[in-house]
Amino acid sequence: MTTPLENADAGPAEATDAAALRKTIRIKVCGVGGAGCNAADFIAQTKFESVDFLLVNTDAQALGAASLPDKFVLGRQRTRGLGTGGDPELGRAAAEDDAARLRSICEGVDILFVLAGMGGGTGTGAAPVLARVARESGALVLAMATLPFDFEGVRRQRQAAAGLHQLKAAADAVICLPNQKLFKMLDENTSVLEAFKIGNTLMADGLRGIWRLLTQTGLINVDFADLCSVTRGRHVASSFATAEAGGEKRGEQALEKLLAHPLLDGGQVLNESDAVLVSLAGGPDLTMSEVNKVMEPIHRQCENAHLILGAVIDEAFTGRLSVTLIASQRRSAESAPAAESGLAAAGRQADEPEFLDPAATPRPASRMVAPAPEMSNEKKEQMYTRQTGHARKKSARMQRELPLEIVFKGRFEKSEPTIRHGEDLDLPTYIRRGVALN
Amino acid sequence: MTGNHIRGFSNHGVHPVVSADREITGEDVQDVVKNAKAINLPVENSVIHAIRQHFQVDDQTGILNPVGMFGAKVEVDVHVVHGHVNRLKNSIAVVKGLQLEVEEVVFNGLASSLALLSNEQKELGSLVIDIGGGTTDYAVYCDGIIKHTGVLAVGGDHISNDLAYGLKVPLGRAEQLKVDHGSAVLEPAIKGQTVELPGQLGLPFKSINLEHLRRIMSLRLEEIFELIEREISPLGWLEHLRAGVFLCGGGARIPQIQALAENVFQLPAFLGKTSSISGLKSALDQPEFATAIGLVRFGSLQQKRKPGGALTDGLKKTLAEMFKR
Numbered sequence: 174m175t176t177p178l179e180n181a182d183a184g185p186a187e188a189t190d191a192a193a194l195r196k197t198i199r200i201k202v203c204g205v206g207g208a209g210c211n212a213a214d215f216i217a218q219t220k221f222e223s224v225d226f227l228l229v230n231t232d233a234q235a236l237g238a239a240s241l242p243d244k245f246v247l248g249r250q251r252t253r254g255l256g257t258g259g260d261p262e263l264g265r266a267a268a269e270d271d272a273a274r275l276r277s278i279c280e281g282v283d284i285l286f287v288l289a290g291m292g293g294g295t296g297t298g299a300a301p302v303l304a305r306v307a308r309e310s311g312a313l314v315l316a317m318a319t320l321p322f323d324f325e326g327v328r329r330q331r332q333a334a335a336g337l338h339q340l341k342a343a344a345d346a347v348i349c350l351p352n353q354k355l356f357k358m359l360d361e362n363t364s365v366l367e368a369f370k371i372g373n374t375l376m377a378d379g380l381r382g383i384w385r386l387l388t389q390t391g392l393i394n395v396d397f398a399d400l401c402s403v404t405r406g407r408h409v410a411s412s413f414a415t416a417e418a419g420g421e422k423r424g425e426q427a428l429e430k431l432l433a434h435p436l437l438d439g440g441q442v443l444n445e446s447d448a449v450l451v452s453l454a455g456g457p458d459l460t461m462s463e464v465n466k467v468m469e470p471i472h473r474q475c476e477n478a479h480l481i482l483g484a485v486i487d488e489a490f491t492g493r494l495s496v497t498l499i500a501s502q503r504r505s506a507e508s509a510p511a512a513e514s515g516l517a518a519a520g521r522q523a524d525e526p527e528f529l530d531p532a533a534t535p536r537p538a539s540r541m542v543a544p545a546p547e548m549s550n551e552k553k554e555q556m557y558t559r560q561t562g563h564a565r566k567k568s569a570r571m572q573r574e575l576p577l578e579i580v581f582k583g584r585f586e587k588s589e590p591t592i593r594h595g596e597d598l599d600l601p602t603y604i605r606r607g608v609a610l611n
Numbered sequence: 612m613t614g615n616h617i618r619g620f621s622n623h624g625v626h627p628v629v630s631a632d633r634e635i636t637g638e639d640v641q642d643v644v645k646n647a648k649a650i651n652l653p654v655e656n657s658v659i660h661a662i663r664q665h666f667q668v669d670d671q672t673g674i675l676n677p678v679g680m681f682g683a684k685v686e687v688d689v690h691v692v693h694g695h696v697n698r699l700k701n702s703i704a705v706v707k708g709l710q711l712e713v714e715e716v717v718f719n720g721l722a723s724s725l726a727l728l729s730n731e732q733k734e735l736g737s738l739v740i741d742i743g744g745g746t747t748d749y750a751v752y753c754d755g756i757i758k759h760t761g762v763l764a765v766g767g768d769h770i771s772n773d774l775a776y777g778l779k780v781p782l783g784r785a786e787q788l789k790v791d792h793g794s795a796v797l798e799p800a801i802k803g804q805t806v807e808l809p810g811q812l813g814l815p816f817k818s819i820n821l822e823h824l825r826r827i828m829s830l831r832l833e834e835i836f837e838l839i840e841r842e843i844s845p846l847g848w849l850e851h852l853r854a855g856v857f858l859c860g861g862g863a864r865i866p867q868i869q870a871l872a873e874n875v876f877q878l879p880a881f882l883g884k885t886s887s888i889s890g891l892k893s894a895l896d897q898p899e900f901a902t903a904i905g906l907v908r909f910g911s912l913q914q915k916r917k918p919g920g921a922l923t924d925g926l927k928k929t930l931a932e933m934f935k936r
Contacts, residue, residue: 601772
């Protein structure tokens with residue numbers, strides 16, 4: 174931050190500079206696939222200045238129904254505009270076919286928001302391609318992805334996890350919204366339409382928060398690098414939440430709303446997260462004590478996390494306070510270095526055996542399993558060749574690793590499992606309850 | 612008899628009193644019990660016990676014997692213990708293989724409670740938990756009658772298995788560790804203590820963290836108690852157990868298991884004493900023997916009930932049969 178003295182010196186010049194800069198920053202929001210297009214369509218209707226919108230889908234019919242003017246059909250030759258039928262490979266191939274066109278669209282864009290629903294064909298397959306192309310043409314890429322509901326089945330969850338991993342490798346930052354968490358915001362009478370609208374509203378709020386964070390110069394500045402440091406290199410989920418409040422007690426109210434936000438699981442997410450970014454937006458009347466009132470409890474909730482604070486002053490927020498929070502959590506020790514090298518993974522050598530790629534064997538999160546011991550890729554390969562006795566040919570390397578999920582049941586191995594309340598009682602209690610020895 | 616296949620539940624039977632003067636006769640009682648026993652069991656299951664609970668005449672509840680009373684209808688609750696036919700037959704076949712006749716089949720939990728509980732304790736309300744090797748059986752007594760029974764197919768073997776898995780020792784060694792160093796409660800003082808395991812030459816070759824051992828055990832035992840508590844507390848019996856919880860079976864030998872049971876059930880817990888038969892107290896008063904002693908007692912009760920079922924009569928009968936040949 175500059176000192177007031179310097180500020181007074183270069184005041185007007187800097188202001189005009191900033192204004193000019195702001196004008197030149199070109200932001201584009203791109204919806205990919207059905208869910209992404211719906212979200213983008215919705216967000217476009219909620220009054221976003223100086224942002225271009227673009228819709229991309231393989232399904233021409235769905236695209237035709239959207240109200241935005243700027244849209245195009247991916248992979249027309251391949252899918253004939255009929256969609257991918259939930260096949261991410263097809264989605265990816267369609268996007269690769271049209272890579273040149275995507276590149277021309279990304280030309281001159283400074284920040285690209287990619288909105289996509291993971292789990293289907295187009296969103297899962299094409300979004301990483303778009304992100305990669307955009308990065309190659311020099312844009313900062315921030316992706317917002319929704320994860321499928323639990324009832325959509327394991328297959329879609331797996332596809333979503335794989336897609337998310339690829340997206341993380343390709344984009345600068347990924348924020349995801351697990352749809353399952355929406356259930357907490359719904360009551361018995363919520364219609365499906367409303368449910369999706371809530372999902373879209375959440376996305377829109379998050380997007381707006383981040384957009385504000387990036388485009389407006391802050392009192393306590395947070396830039397894209399800070400955002401990346403929070404969202405990059407984390408294994409699965411970063412959660413976000415926004416809350417707004419006005420009036421005298423806006424500090425307390427905003428905090429209360431924020432902590433009650435369903436995506437934060439009643440503040441539990443904060444306890445578990447490793448990195449938290451908080452961005453406050455208020456009018457010129459924002460007081461230090463208000464900032465403190467919001468930050469103090471958040472800080473207490475996540476004492477061990479890396480906390481980044483930003484504050485933005487905006488005339489439009491006079492009398493109001495808006496808080497945007499992004500929290501991310503490292504799911505397991507092994508994944509961090511794997512994801513850290515995520516950028517390198519995008520350009521990974523093709524001859525690298527696929528069985529070493531954690532994305533190739535996405536495992537469902539299970540508390541029955543201890544995380545695999547950390548080891549380097551060479552070591553893994555060494556062990557693999559030792560196990561198989563000889564080095565494999567390249568074609569044979571496609572063999573997938575079996576998930577090691579079995580806890581040996583000892584003497585109860587051969588007897589009928591004892592299931593009570595959905596738990597197999599033959600497994601040691603301490604393992605089922607996740608009690609760590611040592 | 613015990614096993615995962617055994618289930619206990621209560622059933623209700625109703626019978627209208629048909630006689631002109633509305634006096635309840637022995638026949639009415641038989642009919643109402645028959646009605647209560649008529650339950651929808653899967654074909655492969657058979658009834659082990661059907662224990663009569665209290666009768667109800669019109670709206671008057673808690674009647675032990677309604678014969679001679681007047682009323683429009685008589686109702687009864689029956690607690691039915693049933694199990695899988697083939698599994699029951701397997702156990703019977705094993706006993707028969709030892710050249711022994713099987714007179715009757717008794718559920719373990721019932722037998723143990725017969726051995727442990729005095730009439731006062733049954734009256735006050737008690738819970739008997741028999742922690743065996745492969746199963747944990749339990750029975751709830753209230754107002755002098757059996758209210759609920761159940762089996763949990765988790766027992767001492769599971770503890771040994773957990774220890775073998777968690778401490779990475781062979782099963783036999785885990786069993787020995789459980790007996791020598793086990794406890795149901797994790798004391799803070801135990802932190803950092805270790806146990807040396809001697810190798811074949813008598814030299815220590817592995818040390819076991821005592822805290823881990825106890826933690827694995829206490830979590831497993833706590834879970835067993837919690838599962839039982841979860842089973843019976845919705846039925847509302849927990850508040851009626853004024854005598855407390857009685858523990859027996861090999862698992863009751865684990866030190867401080869009463870403390871854990873007290874903690875989970877929030878009731879006084881005791882080790883069961885087999886006071887119901889005569890003999891050498893020190894030899895018989897072992898928690899493992901509760902079921903066996905209960906079986907003897909069950910047999911003696913059955914003998915008494917049979918008309919002319921005294922030992923001399925039986926002897927006479929067998930002698931007579933021998934001479935007939």
